[in-house]
Amino acid sequence: MERRLSELRPGERGVVVRVVGERRLRRRILDMGIVSGTEVEVVRVAPLGDPVEFRLKGYELSLRRDEAENVIVRIHAGEGFGGGGSEGGS
Amino acid sequence: MEEIRRIREELSKKLGEDLEVLLPARRYETAGEISRRCLRRREERLTLTDMLDHVFLHRALGIPIFLALMYAVFQFAYSVSEPFMVMLEAAFGWLGSLAGEAETPLASLWADGICGGLGFVLVFIFPIFFLFFALAILEDSGYLPRAAFVMDRLMYRLGLHGRSFIPLLLGFGCNLPAIMATRVIDDERDRLITILVNPLMSCSARLPVYVLLAGAFFGAYAGAAIFSMYVLGIALAILMALLFRKTIPQLRGKPAPFILELPPYLRPTLRSVLLKTWQRGVVFLKKAATILFAGALALWALSSFPWGAPLEATYAGMLGHALEPLLRPLGFDWMAAVALFFGFLAKEIVVETFGILYGVAGEEEIQAAVAAHMTPVTAFAFMAFTLIYLPCLATFGIIRAETGSWKWTLFAVAYELALAYAVAATIVAFGSIVWG
Amino acid sequence: MIRVALIGNPNVGKTVIFNHLTGARQYVGNWPGVTVEKKVGRCTHRGVEMEVVDLPGVYSLTARSPDELIARDYIVEEKPDVVVDIVDASNLERNLYLTLLLLELEANVVVALNMMDVAASEGYEVDAGMLSKLLGVPVVPCVATRGEGIEALKDAIVDAATRKERRRVAFGFGDEIEDAIKRVEAVLSRSGSEELSRYPLRWLAIKLLEGDERVEALVSKFV
Numbered sequence: 001m002e003r004r005l006s007e008l009r010p011g012e013r014g015v016v017v018r019v020v021g022e023r024r025l026r027r028r029i030l031d032m033g034i035v036s037g038t039e040v041e042v043v044r045v046a047p048l049g050d051p052v053e054f055r056l057k058g059y060e061l062s063l064r065r066d067e068a069e070n071v072i073v074r075i076h077a078g079e080g081f082g083g084g085g086s087e088g089g090s
Numbered sequence: 091m092e093e094i095r096r097i098r099e100e101l102s103k104k105l106g107e108d109l110e111v112l113l114p115a116r117r118y119e120t121a122g123e124i125s126r127r128c129l130r131r132r133e134e135r136l137t138l139t140d141m142l143d144h145v146f147l148h149r150a151l152g153i154p155i156f157l158a159l160m161y162a163v164f165q166f167a168y169s170v171s172e173p174f175m176v177m178l179e180a181a182f183g184w185l186g187s188l189a190g191e192a193e194t195p196l197a198s199l200w201a202d203g204i205c206g207g208l209g210f211v212l213v214f215i216f217p218i219f220f221l222f223f224a225l226a227i228l229e230d231s232g233y234l235p236r237a238a239f240v241m242d243r244l245m246y247r248l249g250l251h252g253r254s255f256i257p258l259l260l261g262f263g264c265n266l267p268a269i270m271a272t273r274v275i276d277d278e279r280d281r282l283i284t285i286l287v288n289p290l291m292s293c294s295a296r297l298p299v300y301v302l303l304a305g306a307f308f309g310a311y312a313g314a315a316i317f318s319m320y321v322l323g324i325a326l327a328i329l330m331a332l333l334f335r336k337t338i339p340q341l342r343g344k345p346a347p348f349i350l351e352l353p354p355y356l357r358p359t360l361r362s363v364l365l366k367t368w369q370r371g372v373v374f375l376k377k378a379a380t381i382l383f384a385g386a387l388a389l390w391a392l393s394s395f396p397w398g399a400p401l402e403a404t405y406a407g408m409l410g411h412a413l414e415p416l417l418r419p420l421g422f423d424w425m426a427a428v429a430l431f432f433g434f435l436a437k438e439i440v441v442e443t444f445g446i447l448y449g450v451a452g453e454e455e456i457q458a459a460v461a462a463h464m465t466p467v468t469a470f471a472f473m474a475f476t477l478i479y480l481p482c483l484a485t486f487g488i489i490r491a492e493t494g495s496w497k498w499t500l501f502a503v504a505y506e507l508a509l510a511y512a513v514a515a516t517i518v519a520f521g522s523i524v525w526g
Numbered sequence: 527m528i529r530v531a532l533i534g535n536p537n538v539g540k541t542v543i544f545n546h547l548t549g550a551r552q553y554v555g556n557w558p559g560v561t562v563e564k565k566v567g568r569c570t571h572r573g574v575e576m577e578v579v580d581l582p583g584v585y586s587l588t589a590r591s592p593d594e595l596i597a598r599d600y601i602v603e604e605k606p607d608v609v610v611d612i613v614d615a616s617n618l619e620r621n622l623y624l625t626l627l628l629l630e631l632e633a634n635v636v637v638a639l640n641m642m643d644v645a646a647s648e649g650y651e652v653d654a655g656m657l658s659k660l661l662g663v664p665v666v667p668c669v670a671t672r673g674e675g676i677e678a679l680k681d682a683i684v685d686a687a688t689r690k691e692r693r694r695v696a697f698g699f700g701d702e703i704e705d706a707i708k709r710v711e712a713v714l715s716r717s718g719s720e721e722l723s724r725y726p727l728r729w730l731a732i733k734l735l736e737g738d739e740r741v742e743a744l745v746s747k748f749v
Contacts (some may be wrong), residue, residue, distance in 0.1 A: 019111065024590050025347050027110065031586035032349060033620045035115035044143075047152040048243035051252075051348050053143075057122070057619045060143075060352040062239050064246065067347050091746045093713050094734050101706045101735070109703075109735050114623075116699045121622035124660050129618055130651040137648050232537065273563070278592065353537035354616065354644055359671050362542055369554060494556065 005040060005063075005071035006052070013041045014073025021070035033057045034071055139232075139354040146233070152240045159233070160259055163224040168263060168294070171216035178216070182209025195397050199390070207386030211379045214266075214484070219371045221260070221267045226366040230358035234274060235350050242348055248328050249335045251275060251345045254284040258327065261291025262320075265485045266378055269492055270370060277346030283331050285492060286502050289481035290327040292320050295437045299476045302441050306457040307466040315470065319477050326478065326509065373491065381487035385435045393432075401446060406431065420475065420514045421468035430475065436482050467521030471514040479510035527575040528687040529604070533597055533628070534612030535621055536583035539640045542670040543612055544580045547680070557596050571680040574687070579606070585620075587627045589740040601633050602725065607687040609633040610679070615645035615652045615667070625661065626697055632726040634692065636682045637665040638675070662695035696728070707731045719748035 008014055016038045019026050033056055034040065043053040043060060051064045102109050146155055186205035228234055234256070242252025253275045260268035265288050272288075275281040300319050304312035334341050393406040401407050402424075410428035417427050429443040445451055448459035464472065480503060481489060490499040532547075534540045544552070548567025557564045565580040581600055582593035589595055601609060611628055613621040628635050639654050658665035664682045668675030698704055710731035714722060722730065722745065733741035 018107075023110070027114075027588055027590065028347065028349055028586075030111060030114040031588065031623070032351075033118055033623065035111075035118045037115070038118070044147060045149070046147070046239050046243060047149050048240075050243045050246070051239060051350075053147065053239065053352060057118075057617075059617045059620055060139075062235075062348065062350050062352055064242065064348040067349060091742075091749050094710050094745070094749065097706050097709050097713075098735050098737070101702060105702060110737050113699060113703070113732065113736050116703070117623055117626050117697075118619070120697045121619050121626060124622055124657065125618040127660060128653045128657045130653070131649055132651055133649040135647075135649045276591070276593065351535075351537060354648075356644075356671070359542070362545065362671075365545055373554075 001075050002072055003075060004069050005054075005073050006065040006068035008042045008073070008075075010042045010044050012075070013039055014075050015039050017072045017074050019071050025067065026070065029063075029067065029070065032061055034061075040071070040073060137354065142355050143236070143352070146236050147239065156237055156240050159228070159237075160256070163221070163228070164263055166224050167217050167221035171220045174216040175213050178212055179209055182206070182212070185209075195394065198394055202394070203387050203390035207383050207390065211382045211386070214264075214379070214382070215371070215375075217264065218267050218374055219367060221263065222270075222367045222370045223363065225267075225271060226363040226370075227358050229274075229366070230356065230362055232353050232355045235352050238348075238350060239352065246345060246348075249332050249345060250284065251277065251280045252348060252350075254280060257284050257288060258291055261288045261293060263294055265289050265291065265293050265481060266374065266488050267370075269485065269488050270373065272492065279341050279343065280346050282493065282498065283334050283341055285489060286334060286498070286505075287327040287330045289485055289502065289506060290323045290330065290478065292323040292477055293437070295482065296476055298438045299433075299440045300473055302444070302453070302457060303460065303464075303469045303473050305453075306461040307464070307469045315473070319473055322474060322513075323477055326513070330505070330509070374488075377491040378484040378487045382435070382484045385483040389432060389435050401428075420471055420511070420518055421465065422472060422475075423463065425463065426472060430479065433476060434480050434483055436484070437476060440476060467518055467525060470521070471517040474517055475510045475514040477510075478506055478513060480506055527577055528607040528684070530576050530578045530608045530610060530683055530687075531581050531600060531604075531606040532578060532610050532612065533581045533601075533624070534583060534638075534640075535585055535614065535617075535624060538583070538612045538614040538617075538621065539670045540580065540583055540612045543610075543638060543640065543668070543676070543679070544578065546670060546673060546676045547576075547578050562592060562596055569680075572684055574684050576683065585624065587624070587631070589738055595740075598631075601628070601631055607634060608636055608683050610636050610638055610683060612638045612640050614641045615639050616641050616648050616650060618645075618652065629661070629663070629695070629697065630726075630729050630732055632694070632729065634686055635661075635663045636679070636686050637661065637663055638670075638679050639665050639667045640670050640675075642667050642675075643669045643672070660695075662693045699732075703735070706735060710734055713749060714745070717749045722748055 002017060003014065005014065016034055016036050018036055019029050019034060038056055040054050040056045043055050045052050051062045052068060053060055053062045098109060105112060145151060182205045186201035237256055238252030241255040245252050245254050257268050257271040260271055268291065269285050269288050272281050272284045275284060296319070300316040304315040308315040336342070392409070393401060393404050395405060396403070406428055407424070409431060410424040413427040413431065414424040422430070425444070425447040428447060429440045432443045433440040441456065444460055445456045448456065450456055450459050460469070486499065486503065489502055490496065493499060532540055532544055544565065544567065548569050551569060552565055552567030555564045555566070556562065562582055567578045569576050569578065579600065581597040584594045584597050587594050587598040589598070600606070609628055611625050613625060625635065625637060637657070639652065639657065642652065645652050652667070654665045654667045664686060666675055666679045666682050668679060670676070699707070707728065711727050714727060714730055730741060730745065734745060
């Protein structure tokens with residue numbers, strides 16, 4: 001099932017399927033390692049409800065919900081889609 | 091170029107994905123593979139960082155802890171430095187007295203101009219160095235991004251970034267280190283806005299002015315009157331930040347995205363903390379201290395010449411008279427104008443200037459003299475004017491240094507003058523309607 | 527004198543290493559036209575004088591943020607003799623992303639594998655020898671906060687600056703993309719532009735495929 005990263009709750013995980021949105025922002029998100037195939041876990045939400053802390057590739061990153069909205073994840077890892085974008089649409 | 095574009099489009103169609111997305115993903119695949127071959131995880135451990143973040147970023151405790159930490163920083167910077175400041179002031183007073191009574195221009199230049207000016211500049215140094223020291227500890231420990239994480243929601247609502255909060259908060263102490271602390275803001279626009287509105291945060295130098303006037307006019311409500319200045323400053327800062335964001339082309343747009351790493355906490359090393367403190371302190375000395383000293387000398391000259399004349403007949407007095415027509419609509423007389431003019435050097439000087447102008451000394455005597463010259467409405471307008479009208483000279487210097495632009499520095503001066511005038515005029519107009 | 531540039535992600539201890547390398551012999555300025563701090567220092571090691579430039583902490587080298595542009599322009603245009611890439615051993619994968627970008631730029635990279643103590647405390651064992659082999663560049667393990675590894679790093683910098691031959695490892699992007707890179711390279715070489723030959727050909731090709739605005743603007747003058 002595909003969802004936006006901003007919709008996940010603390011403790012939930014998803015595997016990145018794609019990153020959408022405005023080019024510049026998308027590139028910054030990709031550069032931080034949020035690329036297709038990466039597993040992302042929601043760690044916690046800030047005291048005022050935004051931003052959100054995530055764990056990926058062994059480090060902690062925080063994004064506002066506005067930014068996390070652009071990341072589409074697949075809930076439930078282990079369906080064989082973890083290997084990156086190359087299996088994509090050719 | 092056409093051919094290159096064709097190759098790019100052909101390929102991205104074939105792979106069903108934008109190459110701008112695909113290439114970073116492939117790099118990360120390579121990075122992941124290399125790191126897997128070089129890393130062995132012996133055991134899974136709960137790290138210190140995880141444990142600390144459970145507390146520092148806790149839903150209920152996160153903000154109180156942040157505020158407590160900031161309070162500690164202030165306490166450290168301003169309380170610890172107090173005895174040093176007192177000693178320094180005494181030392182320069184003594185040095186000044188070496189020239190004897192300041193009866194000749196030269197003796198006065200030494201005592202009031204040079205020693206007074208230097209002492210005045212150096213008094214700034216201790217709190218600023220201690221503040222830089224405390225901030226360097228927070229920075230090296232890895233806490234600063236957490237502070238931004240905790241406060242971002244609030245700041246985002248105000249059109250700013252989480253990282254803007256600490257510099258604005260520091261403004262309540264002194265705008266100068268506060269503006270230097272904006273260096274942690276990556277986005278140039280966010281940083282500029284934070285710098286521009288920073289002088290509206292009521293720094294500690296303005297407090298003596300509020301205390302003097304509120305004590306003279308508002309009796310039991312003095313506390314409320316003083317508090318209202320802080321609220322007014324915050325409200326104006328928010329308003330201006332939103333306004334600048336909406337109207338100034340170079341600043342327009344949304345705040346920068348919040349994509350912030352929360353790195354592991356580290357124990358700060360003394361060496362690195364001291365080095366940071368020193369490097370930033372040197373910037374203060376170079377950019378602010380020199381301009382402050384020059385300003386102190388200029389003001390000394392303006393208020394001392396023609397030599398032997400009473401203050402009203404000096405160049406400063408003449409300037410006050412020249413400015414009076416401009417300030418008349420606000421109910422300020424020439425003496426208030428002189429006080430404000432001197433306040434450009436540092437706002438606490440306004441109090442001293444009143445004392446000199448009225449020829450009295452001591453807090454209560456000055457209060458009584460001021461009470462005879464102003465109405466409560468004028469006094470309140472004067473407090474607001476003092477809050478807003480100009481960044482002090484040192485802040486002016488640091489805005490120039492940190493923005494690297496005369497244009498933005500002069501803009502800060504211009505908008506503050508206009509805003510101060512507008513707010514004071516509103517208070518006077520409103521007051522005259524209510525109290526006739 | 528050899529010119530050394532320090533680069534790395536934010537929070538990897540870059541400033542600490544800079545301070546260790548240069549001691550008190552450093553001065554602070556600004557990069558031309560921007561308010562980003564520029565720190566330069568000097569040191570002498572084994573009789574070789576080095577000038578060390580501290581580049582801004584960055585995660586990537588796209589042309590879209592002032593910090594990244596400063597770092598990238600410095601490496602591309604000023605061509606420092608050695609680029610010391612400071613890598614956080616406790617956060618290897620994300621840090622290696624920047625390393626790969628530097629290798630695409632064909633910079634003379636020395637990796638300072640810092641925060642070995644943090645990695646160990648998190649239960650990781652990092653194989654620096656293997657990393658060096660896979661990346662094809664020298665890798666020096668360090669704990670900068672305690673000054674460990676700094677002498678070895680200086681040795682590696684001097685060695686790298688004086689070494690004639692370099693082993694180049696090109697990391698592939700997969701057959702289809704590699705094929706496209708070759709075709710773009712061919713278009714670029716055909717232009718015969720002297721201006722373009724100042725830049726690594728493969729890097730230009732990769733950036734063009736990625737749609738990098740600055741490289742597009744540069745190349746469109748000649749192709």
